[in-house]
Amino acid sequence: MTVKALYDYEFPSADRAEVFGDDQLVYVHWRGNPLFCSAACFRVPKNMPFAEFVTSMLHGWAASDPDFDPASVTDWRLFDEQLSGGQDKSLADLGIGHKALLSFAA
Amino acid sequence: MSVPTKKAASKPARKLPLKERYALLTRDLDWEPGYVDREQLFPHTRYEGIKIHDWDGWQDPFRLTVDAYYKYQVEKDKRLYAVLDGFAQSQGHLSLSDASYLNAIKLFIQGVTPLEYAAHRHFAYLARHLEGPAPRFAALCQSVDELRHCQTQIHTISNYNKYYGGFHSWSKMHDRVWYLSVPKSLFDDAMTAGPFEFLISISFSFEYLLTNLLFVPFMSGASFNGDMPTMSFGFSAQSDESRHMTLGLEAIKFLLEQDEGNVPIIQDWIDKWFWRAYRMSALVAGMMDYMLPKPVMSWREAFELYFEEQMLGGLFPDLEYYGIQPPRHVNDAIAEKDHLSHQVYKILHNFSFAAAFTTKTPDEAHMAWLAEQYPDSFDQVYRPVWEKHRKIEADGGRVFFQGLPQLCQVCQVPMAFTEPGNSAQISFRRSTFRDETFHTCSDGCQWIFEREPEKYVQAWLPVHQIYRGNCGGPTVPDVLAWYGIQEGDNGEYTGSPDQLAWAAWHSDGDDKAV
Numbered sequence: 195m196t197v198k199a200l201y202d203y204e205f206p207s208a209d210r211a212e213v214f215g216d217d218q219l220v221y222v223h224w225r226g227n228p229l230f231c232s233a234a235c236f237r238v239p240k241n242m243p244f245a246e247f248v249t250s251m252l253h254g255w256a257a258s259d260p261d262f263d264p265a266s267v268t269d270w271r272l273f274d275e276q277l278s279g280g281q282d283k284s285l286a287d288l289g290i291g292h293k294a295l296l297s298f299a300a
Numbered sequence: 301m302s303v304p305t306k307k308a309a310s311k312p313a314r315k316l317p318l319k320e321r322y323a324l325l326t327r328d329l330d331w332e333p334g335y336v337d338r339e340q341l342f343p344h345t346r347y348e349g350i351k352i353h354d355w356d357g358w359q360d361p362f363r364l365t366v367d368a369y370y371k372y373q374v375e376k377d378k379r380l381y382a383v384l385d386g387f388a389q390s391q392g393h394l395s396l397s398d399a400s401y402l403n404a405i406k407l408f409i410q411g412v413t414p415l416e417y418a419a420h421r422h423f424a425y426l427a428r429h430l431e432g433p434a435p436r437f438a439a440l441c442q443s444v445d446e447l448r449h450c451q452t453q454i455h456t457i458s459n460y461n462k463y464y465g466g467f468h469s470w471s472k473m474h475d476r477v478w479y480l481s482v483p484k485s486l487f488d489d490a491m492t493a494g495p496f497e498f499l500i501s502i503s504f505s506f507e508y509l510l511t512n513l514l515f516v517p518f519m520s521g522a523s524f525n526g527d528m529p530t531m532s533f534g535f536s537a538q539s540d541e542s543r544h545m546t547l548g549l550e551a552i553k554f555l556l557e558q559d560e561g562n563v564p565i566i567q568d569w570i571d572k573w574f575w576r577a578y579r580m581s582a583l584v585a586g587m588m589d590y591m592l593p594k595p596v597m598s599w600r601e602a603f604e605l606y607f608e609e610q611m612l613g614g615l616f617p618d619l620e621y622y623g624i625q626p627p628r629h630v631n632d633a634i635a636e637k638d639h640l641s642h643q644v645y646k647i648l649h650n651f652s653f654a655a656a657f658t659t660k661t662p663d664e665a666h667m668a669w670l671a672e673q674y675p676d677s678f679d680q681v682y683r684p685v686w687e688k689h690r691k692i693e694a695d696g697g698r699v700f701f702q703g704l705p706q707l708c709q710v711c712q713v714p715m716a717f718t719e720p721g722n723s724a725q726i727s728f729r730r731s732t733f734r735d736e737t738f739h740t741c742s743d744g745c746q747w748i749f750e751r752e753p754e755k756y757v758q759a760w761l762p763v764h765q766i767y768r769g770n771c772g773g774p775t776v777p778d779v780l781a782w783y784g785i786q787e788g789d790n791g792e793y794t795g796s797p798d799q800l801a802w803a804a805w806h807s808d809g810d811d812k813a814v
Contacts, residue, residue: 197752198494200347207736207757209764219767221706221739223726228685229699231647232714232726233706237767255703260692273730293737295706295728 211292216240220290222252223297225269229259233295244288245281256300266300322363327356330433342431348494351559355432358554361546362438369441373448376536380452383532388459397525398593399464399802400793403657405457405530406466407587408518410656411483413453414474418487420446422498429495435554438547442503445540452536456529464798466656469784473656476771477783478762479583479648481712485759486580490573492755497569499551505573508548509615511541512606513581517588520596556622563623572751574627575744579711586644589670590662598673599641608634629744635720638677642670643716646685650701651714654776656785658793661689681723698792704763708741709756710748715741733757 197203211218218240223233236251248267256262270277272288273295279288290296316324333341345352386392396402423443430436461467474480490501506514519534521527555562585599597605616626645659652659662670667686671678692699705714719725729746731738733753740746749756765771772782780790788797 197754198348200343203754205754205758207734208759209761209768210736213768219764223706223728226724228646228681229688230701231643231650231705231716234701234703235706235763235767236703255701258699258702260695260697260699291737293739295730295739 209293214292218285218292220247220285221293221295222255223295224256225297225299227259227300233297238285240286241284243282243284244279244290247285248281262300267298269299271297318363321365322360325365326360326437327433338431342429344429344495345431348496349565350496350555350562352431352555353558355430355435357558358432358434359550360434360438361550362543364437364441364543369444372539373444376539377448377452380532380536381455384456384459384529387529392526392528393460393463394805395526399798400591400658400660401521401525401527401593402460402464402466402798403659403793404518404521404587404591405460405527406470406657407583407591408530409453409457409467410470410473410477410480411583412514412518413450413457414471415483415487416446416450416453418491419502420444420450422491422502426495426498435551438550442540442544442547445537445544449537449540452533456533459529463801465786465789465796466658466798468786468789469656472784476762477654477656477785478651478707479655481760481762482580482583485712486576489576489755496555496565499548499555500566500569501573501576503544503548504552505570505577507541507544508552509574509611510577510581510607511545512610513602514577514584515541516606517584517596517602521588521592524594524596525592552619553622556619556624567624568751570624571628572748575629575633575742575748576711578633579708579713579742579745582640582644582713585641586648589641589673590645590648590659590666595669598670600637600673603633603637628747629742632720632743636717638674639681639718639723642674642677642682643718644713647705647714647716649689650699651705653700653791654780654783654785656783656789658789658791658796658798660793661686661693677723700791704766706739707761707763708745709738709759709761710740710745712759712761713741715739717741 209219214237216239217237220236220238221233222236224230234255236247236255238247238251242250249264252267253262253264256264256267272290277288277290277296339346420443423439423446426439427436427443430439457467474484487502490498490506493501515534519531522530522534552566555566585603588595588597588599588602612626612630616624648655648657649659649661667678667683671683674682689699705716707713708715715726715728717727719727727742729740729742731740731746731750731753734757736757738749738753738757740749762771766774766779772778793799
């Protein structure tokens with residue numbers, strides 16, 4: 195179904211990928227940790243290596259929980275699938291696109 | 301014999317019966333257009349697909365006229381302003397249950413008062429664009445009511461602005477701050493729909509289906525916590541609200557009776573707007589269960605009474621006659637009634653560093669009350685998390701979410717809700733539109749998104765806007781400054797300026813602060 199309107203209803207999406215240039219938005223959910231109400235949202239370069247993303251972005255946020263141990267981060271998933279590929283690869287190379295949802299356990 | 305002309309002229313005019321006065325002052329002022337056709341005069345009443353065969357079929361149950369309307373409102377205003385003056389002159393704010401109570405009122409003036417103004421604007425539009433004189437006049441009265449509510453709320457609450465944080469920039473905040481995008485975007489959604497959808501969204505779903513859940517908690521909360529002005533405002537608005545509820549019910553019955561083809565369109569709007577308004581009421585749920593020092597009733601109890609009993613038990617069996625079913629996704633709302641308030645207050649507690657109110661971890665007595673109200677969920681799911689917070693705070697810490705949350709594309713609430721029936725699993729829904737991914741928090745919001753994706757892809761999501769650089773800058777202080785949030789408005793209640801001032805005003809032998 196489309197929007198009923200008196201004119202051609204055609205508008206761009208507010209947060210489409212091109213708006214963010216070489217960056218993109220990525221969401222990260224810490225499974226099973228109810229101290230955080232929801233997943234977090236990050237703006238990151240598409241070419242950032244995954245390992246760098248984890249240390250430079252994720253660790254600071256996850257440390258909101260004083261029990262967070264960076265060494266315990268495991269079982270990464272991209273949406274519902276196991277994340278496969280090396281951590282030295284970039285987000286783009288791992289198939290992590292704009293507004294992708296990652297999750298981990300710790 | 302002379303004719304006593306003078307005497308006859310000074311004789312008061314015959315007082316007309318109410319029904320006749322109403323007819324002369326409303327329907328009799330209508331006319332058939334002569335030099336344009338009706339479609340040109342009323343260009344917005346056809347494109348939504350609703351068919352109206354007889355606009356005179358609209359019954360106005362109140363038969364209100366302009367002069368009577370203003371007379372009533374002046375009387376009510378006089379009574380309200382007398383209470384406001386008395387409360388201000390006697391330093392009434394000192395007799396509140398606790399300064400933390402005002403967090404609920406901050407949420408009210410930031411979140412609800414601007415909606416009154418938005419409603420005023422849009423009912424004025426309906427007063428121009430609906431085709432029948434009776435619904436136009438009803439919309440005009442409601443437009444004036446909403447403006448009056450906005451003004452009286454500002455006057456009622458402004459007294460607290462002299463003494464407490466968070467009350468100063470509510471209008472700017474409503475347009476900018478992340479949690480206020482929840483009510484703002486709901487009204488923007490309704491105002492950008494056609495006139496009939498607006499009637500179903502605001503007059504029916506908002507003012508009729510959920511009004512008791514949305515407004516009564518604030519007004520009863522005021523009464524329980526010593527806030528006479530807000531309570532008096534509530535009384536002053538009550539007769540207007542009952543008129544608005546009647547308008548909502550009259551609107552839906554009128555539309556359903558006009559044409560059988562209207563029924564599926566209306567059902568669709570009920571399905572959409574129940575869920576939209578219900579999702580916004582989640583903020584009220586968090587307020588009821590966590591922000592009132594003297595709680596009135598739990599969200600669960602209010603939901604059962606005002607929604608399950610009164611609406612599902614009372615209203616919908618009546619609407620079945622027209623072929624209308626209870627809202628789609630209503631069972632999801634019922635399934636989460638033990639969880640909603642806890643999950644929402646968790647969001648506010650995580651993010652109050654970026655809010656114009658403060659939050660605190662519930663103390664032992666409050667948790668005992670919550671456990672009593674929520675025997676199937678609180679001790680099992682939520683108490684252990686609050687206890688972890690308390691432990692961290694005992695060690696001098698305070699957990700805030702050091703980042704930005706993922707938001708639902710439709711309701712704009714952070715994606716904190718769990719799957720119906722599984723409180724350990726966050727509910728993630730994903731849709732793809734024009735090769736772009738969109739996230740929603742529930743089956744209800746996903747259904748709404750997929751019904752009109754062209755509309756919701758335009759959503760002004762506060763988190764994404766911050767990342768796009770549209771909110772004052774990249775750091776938290778930049779964004780807070782752009783929001784209009786001042787130091788001390790936000791964060792943890794314990795140790796906040798409000799809490800410290802309250803303690804000083806109430807300490808024994810110390811009268812200098814008052």
